[in-house]
Amino acid sequence: MPIVEKSLVEVERTETLEVDGIDVSGDWNTFLKSRVSSDLDARILDWVKGEPQGETISRCWQCGTCTAGCCMHTDYGLTDFNPRYFIYLAQIGYEEELRKYATTIWRCVSCNKCVERCPKGVKVEEVVHRIGSYLTATGAAPESPADRFDRAYTKNLxxxxxxxxxxxxxxxxxxxxxxxxxxxxxxxxxxxxKSGRLHTGPLAHRTRGWSRMRSVLEAQLAEDDRAHAPRSRGPPAGGPR
Ligand code: SF4
Ligand code: SF4
Known part of the structure; x- marks a missing residue:
């Protein structure tokens, strides 16, 4: 059977050759490129499962109902936004492919249509966000304007x-x-x-005893950061990459 998928054919040498008057020109040492990826990382799945409602990722049987009803994918035509595919990539630990969607994955608007429709009870919206958080925390996704705003807001408060x-x-x-x-x-x-919301400079409000509360909150935030650092959850289940 001829090989029709040319992108998978690797030709080492092409020669024009005649032997005993017969033209035997052609491609030599022709191989099929490997389609087996060995760069899979079980840490993604472990991490998502360790997050609230993230464990529901294991129930997904890849029916695609979530993607078919997703407003971003269907109504807004953002075909790159495919919750079923994100879940699949996380399930098999294909981080390299998942990284391509590190920004797109945050286009989820939390409408929860996917959650309503999933026949297996996967908390799709949560799971998609957890996968996105993993990519952000591992540095795969650039910090978004929303992330920067969160940072500025927390510091300010x-x-x-x-x-x-x-x-x-x-x-x-x-x-x-x-x-x-x-x-x-x-x-x-x-x-x-005019609206009485300009609390800055000499007009700034203060909360009594705030320094004590601040140290508690800072300790809690530091603890959250440690808990949400994917790489802190030990080596990948399948051994080093
Ligand atoms: S609808 Fe549920 S089971 Fe089907 S692909 Fe989406 S998450 Fe998986
Ligand atoms: S919650 Fe997100 S993933 Fe689910 S349907 Fe809405 S936009 Fe799509």
């Missing part, structure tokens, strides 16, 4: 226990490398002042 909107805005602009025109800044400041 930890400072005094009350949000300083103006300071948060400045910090977020710095992280994003943006600069809002002065005129627009003044307009926003006036709006905040």
């Amino acid at each position: 930890l400072r005094r226990g009350v949000l300083d909107e103006a300071e948060l805005f400045r910090e977020y602009e710095r992280l994003e490398g943006r600069k809002t025109p002065t005129r627009e800044l003044l307009r926003m400041a006036w709006t905040l002042l």
